[in-house]
Amino acid sequence: MGLALPLAGLVAAQDDPRRKARPQPNDRLVFARGDRQGQPIMLADLPAGGPLLTAYPMDPTAKVVRDDSRLNQILLVRLDPSRLNGDTRERAADGVVAYSAVCTHTGCDTWDWQPESSTIKCPCHFSEFDLKESARVMNGPAPRRLPALPLKVVDGALAVAGGFVGRPGFEAGG
Numbered sequence: 001m002g003l004a005l006p007l008a009g010l011v012a013a014q015d016d017p018r019r020k021a022r023p024q025p026n027d028r029l030v031f032a033r034g035d036r037q038g039q040p041i042m043l044a045d046l047p048a049g050g051p052l053l054t055a056y057p058m059d060p061t062a063k064v065v066r067d068d069s070r071l072n073q074i075l076l077v078r079l080d081p082s083r084l085n086g087d088t089r090e091r092a093a094d095g096v097v098a099y100s101a102v103c104t105h106t107g108c109d110t111w112d113w114q115p116e117s118s119t120i121k122c123p124c125h126f127s128e129f130d131l132k133e134s135a136r137v138m139n140g141p142a143p144r145r146l147p148a149l150p151l152k153v154v155d156g157a158l159a160v161a162g163g164f165v166g167r168p169g170f171e172a173g174g
Ligand code: FES
Pocket: 103, 104, 105, 106, 107, 108, 122, 123, 124, 125, 126, 127, 140, 141, 142
């Protein structure tokens, strides 16, 4: 009995639908991996010009990280606001832009950062996206841009200002 309750709690936590839900307004962003996995990402954690960071959204009240769907992986990078196009600048917070981290071609989720052009390249089939311009496709087989995620800053921490613009994932069931 002493073990039953913690185990039940663990199972309940694993099945928590909040972990699968897409990012919600006011969610905080937390490190997806590394030494600080699960900790809030502060504006100061993002140096201007990169590198990229990968985040998950977290319900700010219940502190539930929405990490039970790979489609909730979010790419973050801080760019020069004067180089962003209008829509991108409106969605950015102090130059930090956010996009779905899942390639719209066949769903890879690792990226090569190209700081000179503020673009990213997918190493799977070499699609390139321009993060200054709403992640438009510059090259490669990706059929559409990466969905953008509007951001804001709350008490120095990065937070979600609205849902994904477009559907994260890829065409073949992503
Ligand atoms: S999965 Fe990214 S280009 Fe194919």
